Amino acid sequence: MSLDIVILAAGQGTRMRSALPKVLHPVAGKPMLGHVIDTARMLSPRKIHVVIGHGAELVRERLAADDINFVLQAEQLGTGHAVAQALPALEAEKVLILYGDVPLTRVETLTRLLEQANDAQLGLLTVNLADPTGYGRIVRDANGVVQAIVEHKDASEAQRAIREGNTGILAVPGKRLGDWLGRLSNSNAQGEYYLTDVIAMAVADGLVVATETAQDEMEVLGANDRIQLSQLECHYQQRMARQLMAQGVTLFDPHRFDVRGEVTVGRDVTIDINVILEGKVVIEDNVQIGPNCVIKDSILRRGSIVKANSHLEGAEVGEGADCGPFARLRPGAKLGAKAHVGNFVELKNAVLGEGAKAGHLSYLGDAEIGARTNIGAGTITCNYDGANKHKTVMGEDVFIGSNSSIVAPVTLGDGATTGAGSTVTQDVPAKALAVGRAKQRNIEGWKRPQKTPK
Ligand code: UD1
């Protein structure tokens, strides 16, 4: 059966106390609404309809995509009213309702729910709660058959004792929806058009309301304030940590590890504490990551080692290569197999060939460095003249003496050497020694200036 998904995201979220629309607040670095949209996509719908209102322009701007139809709900008159705004665009046999501020629902749960919905049946996702305050309650008859949902504010004392709460997530036959929504009224405690009233209408029309239960509360929790937002963040991180451990990663402490993106891992990877993985990160077999590293949009090849306090973005660390402690690899940094980058070395758009080394305190930008070349401590590629970036090319087996300034554009041939402290402004032929520094002279018997006694 074809599927349309409607995501409600028009509410204000006053309790966030924020200039940012609630659904744009991030969980694991991605707007909550982004999580919901990604989950929706995994269900292969015909179309995803996002109902927006508060901060509509910003939400639209941030999440626009070809498969998304934004629908404006100018005034927030209730969840039923919100879904009604999307009605003209709904064509599928099944309609699934999701919420932009409920980011962690599992695809598996929604798939089970959708299996319950057909022309004669609704699928309703419920959750059993220790404290159901605020939630709509699922009202069943003596045989356990669902009759209605009653909102907390409209519920009697007896109904408030019901622990089974409405998650709001609902799958309905598309062709019935228009009729039901058209018949909603707002004569209730909140003066809103409740989507939940559809349940009693469906029952009256002879349809069955089949329920699925969420595995845990977090799966259906919405963030109304920053405390709940942090709970979702924690839960998401624990979920990711468990997933990675199940795939063969040793996490020294799963409570001190964060993923803000997509991570692909091999086996026997070890990750020390306080590591943050962002964007798209690929970690191959036997990689070791030390404590306090931030690794973004990077590839760590088989057996490579990233030592403590390193920061990587858009980088590739080759097979058996290592970097850090305190390495900074910026976009375009690429370490060949067994290459070595030590402490306080920054690479940007720079390729280190196989077995090349930059052990200490260097800046290598816009550079191509051949295999086995050794970059001495304090080497700087002067790649920027204030207007343009220039390239440094070094061949294989080059030896750069400590504290050299390599002024690009410049090329050093295979086996070239530079004397320590040189400023290299001209190409160096293969195997030549370049010395570009003032010649030392000694002044015998030099008298240092003396302090005059007071
Ligand atoms: C709703 C359900 C309740 C359920 C609870 C779960 C109704 C009437 N009640 O209550 O049974 O237990 O969720 O959290 O549906 N929204 C719009 N436009 C509107 C109103 C709401 O887009 O006009 C969006 C909000 O941004 C929010 C979601 O719908 O994301 C839920 O709205 P809210 O008013 O918070 O519903 P609840 O009172 O929590």
Ligand code: CA
């Ligand atoms: Ca709510």
